[in-house]
C-alpha cells in the first residue's frame with residue numbers, strides 16, 4: 001500500500017468510514033465532499049454490436065476537493081451507493097431504503113408481514129460519527 005493510501009486507511013484503523021465494516025482488499029477512497037467526475041456517453045462497438053457506455057473524461061467539477069484531507073476509507077458498497085452525494089444526502093438516501101424496499105419488494109413486504117423484518121425508525125448514524133471523527 002502506498003503512503004497516501006496507508007494514511008487514508010489509518011484514518012479509521014481499517015474500517016469503512018460510513019458503515020464501520022472491516023475493509024477488505026479493494027477498499028475505496030471516498031471523497032467525503034464529492035468531487036463529481038465528468039463522464040460522457042460514447043458509442044461502443046467493442047463487442048461487435050452497437051451500444052453506449054459512460055466513459056470518465058478524467059475531469060472533475062470540484063478539483064479543489066481532491067485532497068487527502070477530503071479522502072476517507074470506504075467499503076465499495078458504501079462508496080458506490082454514496083456516489084456524488086454529500087454526507088447528509090447520503091444519510092437521507094439510506095433512510096429511504098426501507099420505504100423503497102416496502103414499496104417495490106414483495107419479498108420485503110412478506111417478510112415484514114410475518115415478523116421476520118422489523119424496521120427501526122432511528123436516524124442513520126455513520127461509523128465516523130459514533131467514533132468521534134469530525
Ligand SMILES: [Zn+2]
Pocket residue numbers: 016017018019020021074075076077078079
Ligand atoms: Zn461501508
